[in-house]
Amino acid sequence: MTTPADVDAVTAANQELYEAFEVADLDRMEAVWDDADDVRCIHPGWPVLVGRARVMRSWSVLMANTSYIQFFLTGVTAEVEGDVAVVTCEENILTGIEDPEGGLGGSQKVLATNVFRRRPQGWRLWLHHASPVLAPSETDS
Amino acid sequence: MTTPADVDAVTAANQELYEAFEVADLDRMEAVWDDADDVRCIHPGWPVLVGRARVMRSWSVLMANTSYIQFFLTGVTAEVEGDVAVVTCEENILTGIEDPEGGLGGSQKVLATNVFRRRPQGWRLWLHHASPVLAPSETDS
Numbered sequence: 001m002t003t004p005a006d007v008d009a010v011t012a013a014n015q016e017l018y019e020a021f022e023v024a025d026l027d028r029m030e031a032v033w034d035d036a037d038d039v040r041c042i043h044p045g046w047p048v049l050v051g052r053a054r055v056m057r058s059w060s061v062l063m064a065n066t067s068y069i070q071f072f073l074t075g076v077t078a079e080v081e082g083d084v085a086v087v088t089c090e091e092n093i094l095t096g097i098e099d100p101e102g103g104l105g106g107s108q109k110v111l112a113t114n115v116f117r118r119r120p121q122g123w124r125l126w127l128h129h130a131s132p133v134l135a136p137s138e139t140d141s
Numbered sequence: 142m143t144t145p146a147d148v149d150a151v152t153a154a155n156q157e158l159y160e161a162f163e164v165a166d167l168d169r170m171e172a173v174w175d176d177a178d179d180v181r182c183i184h185p186g187w188p189v190l191v192g193r194a195r196v197m198r199s200w201s202v203l204m205a206n207t208s209y210i211q212f213f214l215t216g217v218t219a220e221v222e223g224d225v226a227v228v229t230c231e232e233n234i235l236t237g238i239e240d241p242e243g244g245l246g247g248s249q250k251v252l253a254t255n256v257f258r259r260r261p262q263g264w265r266l267w268l269h270h271a272s273p274v275l276a277p278s279e280t281d282s
Contacts, residue, residue, distance in 0.1 A: 038220050040229055042252055045275030048216065048229050075189065079179050084225035086256055086268055088181055088189050111183055113254055113270040115227055127227055129254040131272030134186030 002080040010078040010085040013123040014114055018071040018091070024063040030056060034117055034124035042129040044110055068096030083118035084126075091130065109133045143221040151219040151226040154264040155255055159212040159232070165204040171197060175258055175265035183270040185251055209237030224259035225267075232271065250274045 020028035161169035
């Protein structure tokens with residue numbers, strides 16, 4: 001059963017993932033992720049990265065190559081089953097990178113699935129899967 | 142703890158998702174998914190679809206518009222935490238659709254995250270998130 005307190009705690013953990021990236025704080029990013037070797041991360045268009053060392057290195061590289069990034073999350077939905085929580089959300093992203101295609105002007109929409117595990121110290125990220133939205137939104141169909 | 146029996150059962154449930162699509166059997170697809178309104182499905186490039194009715198309609202449309210499709214799964218990794226299982230896999234897809242870009246010749250690679258819940262009747266799909274791989278594989282880096 002999903003309690004309001006669970007949803008609040010999971011939503012806060014989810015928000016922390018994006019804030020850690022926004023301020024490029026690798027220590028905070030390391031605290032977001034579960035301290036386990038079965039963590040998995042799929043950045044948009046990337047292959048799956050498995051294991052804490054590999055996942056953390058990818059965030060370090062992304063932070064080093066991002067001058068500015070801001071996330072506006074919409075459609076945040078959290079469901080809890082036992083000690084696992086599944087969050088989906090739309091990442092509406094503003095970046096300092098100029099879009100070479102010219103179409104989106106440095107903004108883009110990405111869909112994310114974030115799966116958390118309940119640990120003694122709180123909810124920790126187990127899997128992050130982010131992918132670009134190419135089709136019109138659900139409400140357009 | 143992830144037991145070998147759990148992994149086998151989850152892997153079989155994961156395989157059934159793809160076989161149901163290959164043979165375009167909507168009844169089998171309906172049995173794959175959990176009978177719950179919080180199921181979520183993200184097809185490659187699509188927005189998130191929430192709820193059993195909407196998710197099932199999307200599969201029905203995909204089946205109706207696919208003359209031939211075959212999945213070769215690689216990198217299937219299943220981890221269980223309590224009554225939730227998280228599977229990631231690479232969907233190596235052959236379709237009957239000619240690729241208008243000419244580059245891939247009807248084959249493509251998609252990454253999927255499939256989250257299952259343990260139910261009295263077995264593992265049932267709670268969330269499917271599939272997205273195209275655009276970057277070189279991990280082993281190339």
